[in-house]
Structure formats: C-alpha cells, structure tokens
Amino acid sequence: MKRRRKLGRGVAVVGVGMTPFNMYKDKDSKDLFVEAFKEMLASVDKGADPKDIDALYLGNFTSDFFVHQAHWGPIISDILGLSPIPATRTEGACASSALAFREGVFAIASGFYDIVLVGGVEEMSKRTTEEVAEGLGLALAPYEMQVGFTFPAVFGALATAYFAKYGACREHLMNVTIKSHNNASLNPRAQFKLTIADLMNQKRESAKKKGEPLPTWKDEKDFLRDPRVNPPVAWPMNLYDCCPISDGASCALLVAEDIAKNFTDDPLYVVGLGQGSGKGLHAARDLTYFEATRYAAKEAYGMSGLKPEDIQFAEVHDCFSIAEIIHMEDLGFFKPGGAYRAVEDGLTRLDGQIPINTSGGLKCKGHPVGATGIAQLEELWEQLRGKAGKRQIPNKNLRIGGAHNLGGTGGTCTFTILERR
Amino acid sequence: MENKPFSDVSYNQFLNEDKLMGCRCKSCGTLYLPPRPICIECYSFDMEWVEMKGKGKLVAFTAVSVGPPYMVAEGFNRKNPYCVGVVELEEGVKIDARIEGVDTKDPETIKWGMPLTVKFLHRTEEEKMKTFLAFEA
Numbered sequence: 195m196k197r198r199r200k201l202g203r204g205v206a207v208v209g210v211g212m213t214p215f216n217m218y219k220d221k222d223s224k225d226l227f228v229e230a231f232k233e234m235l236a237s238v239d240k241g242a243d244p245k246d247i248d249a250l251y252l253g254n255f256t257s258d259f260f261v262h263q264a265h266w267g268p269i270i271s272d273i274l275g276l277s278p279i280p281a282t283r284t285e286g287a288c289a290s291s292a293l294a295f296r297e298g299v300f301a302i303a304s305g306f307y308d309i310v311l312v313g314g315v316e317e318m319s320k321r322t323t324e325e326v327a328e329g330l331g332l333a334l335a336p337y338e339m340q341v342g343f344t345f346p347a348v349f350g351a352l353a354t355a356y357f358a359k360y361g362a363c364r365e366h367l368m369n370v371t372i373k374s375h376n377n378a379s380l381n382p383r384a385q386f387k388l389t390i391a392d393l394m395n396q397k398r399e400s401a402k403k404k405g406e407p408l409p410t411w412k413d414e415k416d417f418l419r420d421p422r423v424n425p426p427v428a429w430p431m432n433l434y435d436c437c438p439i440s441d442g443a444s445c446a447l448l449v450a451e452d453i454a455k456n457f458t459d460d461p462l463y464v465v466g467l468g469q470g471s472g473k474g475l476h477a478a479r480d481l482t483y484f485e486a487t488r489y490a491a492k493e494a495y496g497m498s499g500l501k502p503e504d505i506q507f508a509e510v511h512d513c514f515s516i517a518e519i520i521h522m523e524d525l526g527f528f529k530p531g532g533a534y535r536a537v538e539d540g541l542t543r544l545d546g547q548i549p550i551n552t553s554g555g556l557k558c559k560g561h562p563v564g565a566t567g568i569a570q571l572e573e574l575w576e577q578l579r580g581k582a583g584k585r586q587i588p589n590k591n592l593r594i595g596g597a598h599n600l601g602g603t604g605g606t607c608t609f610t611i612l613e614r615r
Numbered sequence: 616m617e618n619k620p621f622s623d624v625s626y627n628q629f630l631n632e633d634k635l636m637g638c639r640c641k642s643c644g645t646l647y648l649p650p651r652p653i654c655i656e657c658y659s660f661d662m663e664w665v666e667m668k669g670k671g672k673l674v675a676f677t678a679v680s681v682g683p684p685y686m687v688a689e690g691f692n693r694k695n696p697y698c699v700g701v702v703e704l705e706e707g708v709k710i711d712a713r714i715e716g717v718d719t720k721d722p723e724t725i726k727w728g729m730p731l732t733v734k735f736l737h738r739t740e741e742e743k744m745k746t747f748l749a750f751e752a
Contacts, residue, residue, distance in 0.1 A: 218638040302654070328683045336623065337649060337711045341747060342679065342686050348679030351700055358727035391662045426691065429678040475701050476709045481675050606644075 199497045201303035201465075202311035204451030206461035207278035207612065209238035210575040212568070214383040215560025223257060223266065224273045227315050230565075231274055239458035239577075242447055244274065248307035250281040251298045253314035254564040255601075259329040261317050270315070287333035287601030288513065289358055290314055291444060292469075292567030292608040298448045299464050308453060313445030314569070316562035317341025322498035326439050329565070333602040335474025346428035348437055348475060348603045349514035353430050355580050358518060360531035364430050367515040369417045369537045371434045371557065374512065377544060378554025381586035385438055385560035390414040397423065402525035435515040440560035444568040446575075462578055466500060466596070466611030468493030472604035484532075485596065486525035486607035492597075494609040495526075501525030505611065507548060507577060507587055509570035511600040512555040521598055522550060525609065549587050550579060570597035571610065578614040621650040621662050621676065630746035633735045636693030638661060648708040666706055669733030673689040676714055678722040696720065702731055702750050716752040 211234030213226050221229075235242060250271045258264040267281035284293040298312035318326055327344050334343055343351075371390070374456040377382035379392065388396065394409070394417050401408050411417040418424050424432045426429025447457070454461040470489030475481065484529055495501060502525060510525065512518035522533040527548055530539075535543060542550040553559045556566060574595040577581040599608045619625040621638050626649045629636040637648030642659035648667060653660055679686070679695040691697045698714040715734060717725045731750035737747050 323681065323683055327681065331683055339683075341711050341713050341749075342682060342697060343711060344679060344683055346681070347677045347679045347699055350679075351675035353676040354677065354727055355701075426678065426680045426696070426722075429696070431677070437706065452624065474711070475675070476711050478709075481701065556748070 199493060201299065201464070202305060203303055203600065204456035205299045205302045205448055205464045207446050207464065207571065207575065208449050208454055208457035208461050209234045209242060209447040210445070210568070210572045211235070211237055212383065212565070212572045213442045215385045215442035215562055215565070215569070216442040217439065219319070221225050222439065223261065223315045223317045223443070224269065225271050226317070226441060227313060227445070228273060230313065230443040230445045233602070234447055238447060239460065240456065242457055244276060246309050247276055247279060248277055249279055249298075249301060249310050251284055251294040251301070251310065251312045253284050253286070253294035253567060254282065255285060255287050255290045255316060256329055256332055257315075257317060259332060259592060260321055266315065270313070276311070276383065277537050281305040286606040288561070288563040288568055289566040289599040289601030289606045290510070290610055292597070292599035292610065293606070295446065295568055295610065296467055296469060296608065299467060301449050302448055307587065308450045310448045311445060312568060313443065314565040314567055315443040317441045318562060319572035321443050323372060333605070335603055335605065337476055338474055341442065344428060345603075346431045346514065349516050350428035350431040351475065351482055353516040356520065357430075359482050360534070363470050363535040365415060366431070366534040366538060367435055367519070368415050370461040370512065370515040370518050371418060373416050373537065373543055374555045374557040375573050376552060377552050377585055378558030380583070381554050381559060382583075384554040384558050385440055386509045386554070386558040390417060414426050426526070431514050431516070437556040438601045439512050440562040442560060442562035442565045442569070444565045444572060446571055448570050460579060460614070462575060462612045462614055463605065464610070465594075465613045466494035466498035467611065468495075468497070468609040470607050472607065475603060477565065482603040483520060483524050484600070484607055486604050487521055487599055487600065487609070490598070491525045500594065500611060505548065505596045506589060506594050507552060508550055508596040508598060509553060509555070509573050510550050510598045512551055512557050513561060513600065518550065518555065518599065521600070525598055544585060545588055552582065552585050552587060567597070567599040571612065574612045578612065617736055619664070621652045623649060625651055627746065630735060630748060631737070635669055635733055635748065637706070638662040639665045646706055646708050647714050648704070648710050667706055667733070671702040671704040673714065673725070673727060673729045673730055673731055674701050674703045674709065676725055676727070678719040678725070698722075698725065710748065711751050712750040713747055714752070715749050
C-alpha cells in the first residue's frame with residue numbers, strides 16, 4: 195500500500211479575491227488581476243503587506259492564443275509591485291489555477307516559503323465565438339481535434355454514452371441548468387444573474403413590447419426544449435447546457451499554518467489535495483466517468499482522511515451540464531448512474547443534502563478558464579465563513595467544502611478540500 | 616511497414632493509404648489504436664503493426680452545430696451540422712471519427728450502438744494529402 199500523502203507542514207488560506215466574471219471590453223488581464231488582488235487584500239481580516247509575499251504562482255491557460263501574449267507570471271508580479279520575487283505560470287487548461295494553488299501549497303508545505311500568492315487569469319472575450327472554440331480546442335486530446343471535436347462536442351458525446359448506459363435524457367440535464375441559474379440569481383458576482391423563470395418573463399415582456407406573438411412556454415423545461423431560445427451547440431449540448439465566454443481573475447493568499455493567526459482568526463485549512471491525469475476519449479476505458487477525477491478524489495480523500503459523505507458542499511466543474519452529473523459520481527457524492535436522479539430529487543440544491551455549485555457554477559458564474567480553479571475556492575471561502583449572503587447554505591455547522599476543477603477532456607482534474615476549524 | 620515508427624506520423628501516412636492501422640504489444644498482446652510506442656499495460660517497447668478490419672459500433676456521438684473554423688470552411692454550420700463520435704471496433708479498441716450517413720439535423724434518429732464501416736476522407740491541404748478518419752452508417 196502506498197504511503198498516505200500529507201503536507202510537510204500545514205497551509206492555510208487567509209484571503210481570497212476575484213473579479214466578477216463577465217465580458218470586459220475595456221479591461222485587460224492586468225486590470226482584472228489587480229482588481230482581484232485588491233479584493234483579496236481587503237479580505238484579509240488583520241491585513242497583509244504585499245512586501246511579505248515570497249512567491250507568485252499564476253494559472254493561465256492560453257493568453258498566448260487569446261490575446262497573443264505569453265509569459266504572464268512576471269507581467270502580473272510586476273503590475274502588483276511584487277517583482278523580483280519568483281513568478282511561475284502553471285498551465286492545466288481549464289484547471290490552470292487549481293494547479294497554481296497546489297504549487298503554492300507545496301511551496302509552503304516544503305518549508306521553503308511562508309507566504310505565497312496564487313491566482314489565475316484569462317481574457318477570452320476579445321475573440322469571436324469560433325476563435326474561442328478553436329483556442330479552447332488546443333486542450334483537446336490530439337485525435338479529437340483532428341476529426342472535428344470541440345469541447346461542447348466532447349461533452350455532448352459523453353452525454354450520449356451516459357444516456358445509453360443509465361437511461362438518462364436531456365430532460366435530466368435541464369434540472370442542472372435550472373438549479374445553476376437559481377443559485378446564480380443569488381450571487382452578485384455571477385455573469386448570468388437571471389433564473390430561467392426570470393428569462394422567460396424577460397422574453398415575454400420583450401415580445402409584448404415588440405407586438406410579437408407571446409411565447410407559450412408552460413414551464414422552465416418547456417422553455418429549455420424550445421430550439422429558438424435554446425438552440426443546439428453540439429447536440430445534446432444546447433446553449434443552456436454550456437458555460438459562457440468570460441474574462442476574469444481570481445487570487446488567494448496562502449500562508450504557513452503556524453503564522454495564519456497573524457492574518458485572521460478564521461483561516462481555512464488545506465486538508466485535502468488531489469490531482470489526476472487522463473487519456474483522450476478513445477483511450478478511456480469507459481465514457482461515463484473521468485479516471486482523472488476519480489484519482490484526484492482518491493488522493494484528496496486519502497490525504498484528509500475524509501469520505502465523500504463528509505463533504506458538506508462542493509463546487510464541481512460544470513463546463514457543461516453533463517459534466518456536473520458525471521463528476522458528482524466520480525467524487526463519490528452519488529453512485530455511478532445515480533447523480534441525475536439526485537439532481538431531479540433536489541439533493542444538490544442550496545437547501546439539499548449536498549449543495550453543488552452554490553455560486554451558480556461555471557455555467558452561470560462564468561468561466562474565464564485560467565481563473566476558475568481559485569474562483570471555486572472563493573465560493574468555499576464565502577460559504578465556510580458564513581459570508582455568502584442570500585445564497586448562504588442553511589447549515590449552521592458548515593465546516594468542510596470541496597472544489598473540483600477539470601482541464602481538457604479530463605486530462606487534468608483536481609479536487610481540493612478546505613476546512614474551517 | 617515493419618520499419619515504420621509507432622507514431623502519429625505513421626498512423627496518418629497509413630490513413631492516406633486507406634489503411635486503419637493500430638499496433639499490438641508483442642509481449643502481452645494488448646492492442647492499441649492509434650499506435651503507441653510503449654505498451655501501457657506491460658511497459659514493453661516491442662510492438663507490431665495490425666490492420667483493423669474497419670467495422671465497429673457507435674458508442675458516443677454528437678451533432679455539432681457550432682464548429683471550429685476548419686469545419687466551417689467545409690460548409691458546416693447551424694443549418695448543416697456534422698456528426699463526430701467514438702467508434703468501438705470489432706477488435707475491441709475505440710477511435711474518434713467523423714460519422715457519415717446519419718441525419719445530423721435530427722440527431723434523435725442517430726442510435727447508440729449502430730453498426731458502422733470505415734471510410735477515408737481525402738483532402739488536399741497546401742498541396743499535401745490529408746485524410747480524415749470517418750465511419751459510415
């Protein structure tokens with residue numbers, strides 16, 4: 195049996211910040227990161243001096259493609275006034291900043307550094323939708339790109355395999371979308387703040403004003419079935435199954451556990467870390483789970499001594515509706531083939547047994563790919579410290595939350611568990 | 616043929632010759648498609664080429680309405696989606712491929728498990744032949 199993985203010394207999160215995710219015409223990656231950094235500093239209860247930061251780890255997928263500028267580590271450390279401290283970029287596609295977080299944790303756990311800034315940034319909206327599809331496609335496995343797969347196409351294909359094995363259908367995926375929009379309507383930082391019901395009303399009002407015939411949707415699912423408002427992107431992934439194109443930045447301040455109380459009386463502790471790598475679709479043993487997520491979960495549970503049932507809530511990488519379902523099974527929250535029914539039964543709602551993506555998830559909070567991993571931790575920070583406002587999980591003893599981040603078509607998956615003590 | 620390296624370059628050259636070639640580990644017999652230089656079951660480097668019969672079934676698929684620029688250039692769009700999928704071959708290995716001969720405008724009619732036969736789509740790119748792997752219903 196392998197040795198139980200553990201950190202050389204404890205690491206705590208003492209501050210987190212992020213920009214709201216959106217399409218920012220007049221802001222670039224530097225502007226966005228500065229905004230997230232400012233918010234992070236303000237979130238440190240007893241204050242933090244940027245001069246004390248020992249190193250920066252920055253997640254960024256492909257600004258090389260999106261804005262034709264690579265090598266973002268030093269650019270960000272310079273604009274923050276941190277240079278000449280070491281600045282390292284991590285790349286793991288849509289899981290890039292989860293990797294930055296891990297590297298920051300390891301750097302402190304090793305004893306080398308005491309205070310590390312970790313973050314992520316991505317600026318996607320200056321490109322056309324087709325170009326963004328091409329840019330994200332750089333993270334597909336080689337043979338997928340060659341035959342015309344896109345990211346929505348990969349997840350569409352996985353959905354058909356899942357449907358065939360477990361008897362689920364598009365209607366079940368709609369439950370995920372409706373829940374994401376409900377949660378996002380309570381999140382001031384979300385890119386999409388309207389519930390599906392709000393959207394229906396908005397479209398009805400707009401039709402009324404224009405003197406057009408009023409849409410006759412019976413309910414939210416009826417709306418989502420309507421190809422005029424919810425057209426296919428890569429069937430069975432339609433528009434409302436897919437996360438948007440976003441710009442944004444996120445960051446967190448990590449410190450050695452023994453100095454955490456200098457920064458706040460209420461730090462969050464890193465108790466579980468896991469990361470796995472996966473193969474392309476063709477080489478996967480089974481197309482209804484992600485081997486890399488299962489591996490990451492096993493590592494994180496092993497390190498923490500926790501079980502899936504100990505995770506009280508989680509942010510789960512829902513780049514597409516089917517992804518949330520499959521990953522909840524891979525993380526052990528539900529048995530294989532059981533997650534779509536759990537969503538239908540409301541178990542993943544804000545007031546459910548295990549609230550999932552209380553932020554609105556990638557689907558509604560937004561998904562500037564390199565910033566997502568640490569933005570997920572921002573949601574854990576707010577929920578665990580009781581600062582999530584209207585979307586606060588109604589559990590008075592909230593202590594343990596998980597964040598799952600995926601890059602590529604499952605090529606890089608991480609699972610991080612934070613604890614409030 | 617025996618001298619070709621077990622690489623993507625060789626794999627694509629074979630596609631240009633209308634051959635779907637994988638490789639088998641001479642040590643443990645595991646089959647790989649596309650070919651791999653290392654057996655990931657037993658770590659042997661000793662491989663041999665194997666031609667696939669080109670028959671299989673559809674085990675995952677999608678009809679793509681919003682494609683990347685190179686598919687749009689081929690005339691695919693919201694009104695004319697294309698199908699891609701994963702095909703499990705009779706030999707037991709899986710491969711990503713374009714799927715032809717299905718109604719992409721009505722994807723509900725495309726059935727999981729439907730039998731398919733290999734088809735090689737030849738294109739010319741910058742005066743070089745390039746072959747896309749397809750399977751036809």
